[in-house]
Every structure is written in structure tokens, then in C-alpha cells.
Amino acid sequence: MSVIEVPFDPEEINDPTTLRAIIEIDRGPRPEAFAPPQHAGSYGVVLWGQRNLHHLWGAGCAKSDDTLRAAAVLRVLEHRQKDTKLFVHTKGLLGQLVHVSRSKGLKADLKTPFDGFEFLKPIQEARDRGEWGLVPFKARVEEPEGYHRAVRSAKSGLRVALKMLPIISTIAAQHKDPFNFIAATDNDTDPDGLMSRLEAAHG
Numbered sequence: 001m002s003v004i005e006v007p008f009d010p011e012e013i014n015d016p017t018t019l020r021a022i023i024e025i026d027r028g029p030r031p032e033a034f035a036p037p038q039h040a041g042s043y044g045v046v047l048w049g050q051r052n053l054h055h056l057w058g059a060g061c062a063k064s065d066d067t068l069r070a071a072a073v074l075r076v077l078e079h080r081q082k083d084t085k086l087f088v089h090t091k092g093l094l095g096q097l098v099h100v101s102r103s104k105g106l107k108a109d110l111k112t113p114f115d116g117f118e119f120l121k122p123i124q125e126a127r128d129r130g131e132w133g134l135v136p137f138k139a140r141v142e143e144p145e146g147y148h149r150a151v152r153s154a155k156s157g158l159r160v161a162l163k164m165l166p167i168i169s170t171i172a173a174q175h176k177d178p179f180n181f182i183a184a185t186d187n188d189t190d191p192d193g194l195m196s197r198l199e200a201a202h203g
Helices: 065-079 094-101 117-128 147-172 194-201
Strands: 018-027 040-049 052-061 085-090 133-136 181-185
Touching: 018 065, 018 147, 040 065, 040 147, 052 065, 052 147, 065 085, 065 094, 065 117, 094 117, 094 133, 147 181
Parallel strands: 018 085, 085 133
Antiparallel strands: 018 040, 040 052, 052 181
16 A cells, blocks of 8 residues: 555544554754753654554654654554554664664674664564564655644654753663663653653742
């Protein structure tokens, strides 16, 4: 099925055998000199099928856009029921999945850590097991119907990611990879209460 022909019709929403998702990401400004090195970003997802229509987002930091996309796929996989077909429409990601399939956590020089490995490797392995299929599309020329909903969700996530920046070093220290992590989602916008404490301190 052509990515341009993806409709949001009741038949697809109610289909118990197939789940479909559109992913988009958003980015804050690149870190300036002497600022913490984390690059704020978010993902947004519109997910339909299995008698549901969901709008999801995640907020955090990542060195690459594909790491954010991989984090979104991981989140979507949580919604997939056993034996349900899952098709993910997104830009990018394909090249990184090829590279990560040959990697054990390091780049080709066997010294440099593979950025976003903890997000990319699980989705690559799930794809190899046939748990989901990738449907790539190009910006501005192949954006599927419903794409604007994923954009709106990503912007919601980015607003949260940007609010984290004053305490980003504290948040980053809680994650295995301090440069690639999702710290909040639409399900849990302030998981450790850090944002609430920051807002209270600034009264």
C-alpha cells in the first residue's frame, strides 16, 4: 500500500489484526558553547488500529533524529498485541537499522559507542522477528494523511523537553546514556518530580 494512501477510516481504526503508526520528531536549538551538551528533542506518534486511535509523545535528548524515531517505535511496540501486524510510517531510520544490525554497540572503528544503541538495537531485532514493518516516506512529497497529527504530538513533547533544559544535567545523570534518553511521555510528564520542584523554586 502506498504511504500516500493511508486513511483514517473506521475500518482501519477498528481492525483487530493490524496496527499502523506515523512518527515525526521535533528538535530544540543545538547546544551553545559552555552549555550542557544534551540536544533536546521529542517524538510524536499517531497510532491507529485494534479499535483505538492514540496520540503519543516522548521528550528527552538525543544526538541523532533516528534515535528519537527509534524511541518512538519502542513505544509503539508496547501497544502491539501478539500476532498483530504493525506498520510504522516514518522518515529516516532505515539506514541506521542496517548499520546497527552489524554492530554490538560500537561503530566501525570498534572504539566509538554507537549513539542511541539501546533504542535502535531492540527495534532492529524486533523487525528481524517480523514484529513490525517500516514504511519510509520523504518530507513534503510523501507525507501521509494524518501526518499533521504526529507533528502536533511532537511539538507537545518538545515543549516539555525545552522545560527540562535548566536541569538537564541532573536528569541526564539518571540515565545509562546521558546524551540519548527519553525522560517524560504523555503518560508521565514529570516522572521524578524534578520539573515540579524547579517550577516551585522559581515560584
